[in-house]
Amino acid sequence: MADYVPSPDEVTAAQSSGGGWTKKQLAEWGIPWPPPQGWRKHLERKWRGEDVAPPLRQEPDQDALF
Numbered sequence: 146m147a148d149y150v151p152s153p154d155e156v157t158a159a160q161s162s163g164g165g166w167t168k169k170q171l172a173e174w175g176i177p178w179p180p181p182q183g184w185r186k187h188l189e190r191k192w193r194g195e196d197v198a199p200p201l202r203q204e205p206d207q208d209a210l211f
Contacts, residue, residue: 149173149174150174150188150191150192151174151188151192152192153185153188153189153192156174156185156188156189161164166180175186176188176200177200180200181200183200184200186203189201
């Protein structure tokens with residue numbers, strides 16, 4: 146997990162013109178690829194000093210694959 150936690154404004158500023166973030170940028174913030182749902186709220190809570198668990202990448206269950 147990355148030591149640096151960006152502010153919500155920094156996260157918004159890093160967004161590309163297409164509306165996303167690069168894999169490299171997310172990795173610098175400690176966010177796995179593909180980014181899990183709620184990753185921005187996770188970073189914001191962490192930036193505010195809350196004790197939060199690392200975001201987990203959501204794997205599809207086997208039924209969704211067939």
